[in-house]
Amino acid sequence: MISTMPNLPPRQPSSADAPLTSLRVTNVPLSATWASVGTASWIVGVDNLSFWRTFALAQDGLSATTAASTVGLGIFLVLLFAAVLRPFVVGRAGIFLLCTLLVTSASVSHYLDAWGVLFDKGLVRNMIETDSREVRELLSFPAFVDVLWRGIFPAALLWFIGIRNDGWKQSAVQMTLLGVVAASVASALLATSYGTLASTFRNHRELRFQLVPTNYINAVYGYIKGEDTTPTALLQVAPDARRTETLSGRPLVLVLIVGETARAANFSLGGYARQTNTALVNRDILYFQNVVSCGTDTATSLPCMFSGLGAEAFSVQKARERENVLDVLLRTGVSVQWLDNNSGCKGVCARVPTRQMPTSGIDGLCGEDACLDEILTQSLEERLSEVKQDTAIVLHQMGSHGPAYYRRYPAPGKFQPTCDTNRIQSCDRQALVNTYDNTIEYASQNIARIVEAARARAPAIDIAVLYISDHGESLGERNIYLHGLPPMLAPSEQTHVPMLAWLPAQTQDRLKLPISCLASVAGQKYSHDNLFSTLLGFFGVATAAYRADLDVLAIARASHACGNAPQRLTLK
Structure with a gap:
């Protein structure tokens, strides 16, 4: 049916x-x-x-x-x-x-x-x-x-x-x-x-x-x-540059350490209450109290300090279109080498021999994606043993780069407790400061190692060490962290940076500059603008681009402590 x-x-x-x-x-x-x-x-x-x-x-x-x-x-x-x-x-x-x-x-x-x-x-x-x-x-x-x-x-x-x-x-x-x-x-x-x-x-x-x-x-x-991408011919800086320094038969060497994110406020050499620079005590270190950075970030400060443009006239675009002081030194016969343990030189080392430090593979020094700054000291010792001519060696540190401060030094660190996270705003303020101070203490240890490596070579070469940080850092003051604020609004913690120097007796004689003269002007106001002419003055480079009033060495020679009149290098 x-x-x-x-x-x-x-x-x-x-x-x-x-x-x-x-x-x-x-x-x-x-x-x-x-x-x-x-x-x-x-x-x-x-x-x-x-x-x-x-x-x-x-x-x-x-x-x-x-x-x-x-x-x-x-x-x-x-x-x-x-x-x-x-x-x-x-x-x-x-x-x-x-x-x-x-x-x-x-x-x-x-x-x-x-x-x-x-x-x-x-x-x-x-x-x-x-x-x-x-x-x-x-x-x-x-x-x-x-x-x-x-x-x-x-x-x-x-x-x-x-x-x-x-x-x-x-x-x-x-x-x-x-x-x-x-x-x-x-x-x-x-x-x-x-x-x-x-x-x-x-x-x-x-x-x-x-x-x-x-x-x-x-x-x-x-x-x-x-960002003008139009290709332009590289502007030659100081085309008239000539070496006037009399050869002594011994190489003249400068080790320039560019620190990262170190602020002067946390340097005990400058009066900070905590002993963050214990490794530098009794090492004949001269500390400069009043130094201001060109910018508040590496991308600005690093090219600015080497450019010779000065903070007021500087722009990243201008710096890309011209040589810098390293190019001038290289052109006048100084061997220049750049050793980098950071994220790059921002174009400063584009035309000089450069070595980027490894980011892994060395037990005790390297973590997952970065190595501690001690790796620079090891590489420096190799370079110093090979020096045969006047040389400038730039060491670009990782320093106190945030927000992961706890990764910038070997654990556990001198100051405890610490902020072992990149979420620094969630940490107790004292723990955050402790962690940052540990980075400064570790940076001081590395500077001391570099000074000792230089001291070991002093019998054979005339050598000096200069350290300067690229910019400072905020650690929660006024609820501000890290760095990078526009310079017109940036607090002093981001712009007041440490600078120090070490010159053994032989180098003082070579430069005709007793350390007492340099010490007499260490408290004056300086900035990244001083680096360009100071490097030229150190290696005896005469050029119209050189300014004696910005050369820290010339300022020291002209001080009352030395009893000398201002000196300017002239072409011969």
């Missing part, structure tokens, strides 16, 4: 039949205008905690006026950012733009909030020039969680909700209305709060480096604008 199915009404399609690609959190996608306003509101409110903190602390207490100014500024920023974004929010490209902005803003905001850094084109340059090891040290699980909830989650939500296409007429009306409302709020804000806002932004210039997303957009634009 054959049964038949009753006639059933046709099944209505359901949402389950929709393809997966069309799934949305809601069936009502946002208009492009509301998506722009929502994104701007999230960024202004959630990704600008550092900006609002600085703005609030800049006010004279809480009052109706300051509250109104703060709320009004927030509304204006939301409308301004939304008005700027709206013309670009079209279709899938518009969704992608907003999602990218959310994730990028969250990433930038994390480091602004965690470390108190300011975002400028110098920071962009540091990010681009950093290596994989430094990148790994900047990453952490809390950073991922922060970016996840502040950036990835809202971006994913926006992506799944979607944006509808309102048509060009409706879009034009919405954009016009948004612009009019933003202009109206701006007018009202200026009329009621101009004095408060003008005073705040004038006296707290760091605010413009904290305001997300304009800070990183302007920084990236400034970096790209300053």
Whole structure:
């Protein structure tokens, strides 16, 4: 027997039949205008905690006026950012733009909030020039969680909700209305709060480096604008340079140690209460108390100190287009060698013999991706044993490079307890200072080893050792960590750097410079600007580019302690 199915009404399609690609959190996608306003509101409110903190602390207490100014500024920023974004929010490209902005803003905001850094084109340059090891040290699980909830989650939500296409007429009306409302709020804000806002932004210039997303957009634009990729002929520096120093039959050697992230505030040789330089005591070390760096990051300070341009006229682009003092020394017959245990020389050693230290493979000295600075001393001893002519050897240390300070010295370290993480902002302040001080103590031990290696060769060569740090570091003072702040806003901890020298008796005689003369001027103000002419003066290079008033050796010879008139090297 054959049964038949009753006639059933046709099944209505359901949402389950929709393809997966069309799934949305809601069936009502946002208009492009509301998506722009929502994104701007999230960024202004959630990704600008550092900006609002600085703005609030800049006010004279809480009052109706300051509250109104703060709320009004927030509304204006939301409308301004939304008005700027709206013309670009079209279709899938518009969704992608907003999602990218959310994730990028969250990433930038994390480091602004965690470390108190300011975002400028110098920071962009540091990010681009950093290596994989430094990148790994900047990453952490809390950073991922922060970016996840502040950036990835809202971006994913926006992506799944979607944006509808309102048509060009409706879009034009919405954009016009948004612009009019933003202009109206701006007018009202200026009329009621101009004095408060003008005073705040004038006296707290760091605010413009904290305001997300304009800070990183302007920084990236400034970096790209300053990176002229047009090939140019390398400008020869000091083409008239000649050696005037009389040959004595013994090589004249300078070991120049470029420290990394060492700040003068933590050098006991300069008065710091803790003994962080015990290895340098009783070694005839001369310490210079008042030295200022050219910049607050390696990418600026390193090329600047060798360039001869001076801090005021310096730019990274200018430095790339010209020779530096190492080129001048090499051209005048001085052997130049660069030994690097850092992430590179930032172009300074591009035309001189260079050796990059290994990053692994040496038991007791190397970790997963970096070696301790003792490796430089071993390489230096080999070089000194081979010296046969006047030579400049530059040792570029890893030094106190953060945030993983605990990896810069052999465990356990002199000062305890320590901050054994790259999340330095989560550590107890004293533990963080202990860890940083351990890096300074270890750097002092390495300087002492280098001095002893030089002393061992002193019977055969005339040798000197000079140490100078590239920039300083912030350790949580005023809630600021690491370095890289714009020089006009940087605290002294990031710009006041240590410098020291060692000259044995034979070298003092060779240079006609008793150490007492040099000691008499050690307390004067110096900067990275002094290095260029000091190196030329040390090797007796005469050139119009040389300045006796910047040569520390010439300044010492001209001091009252020496009773000499200023001397300038002249061409013969």
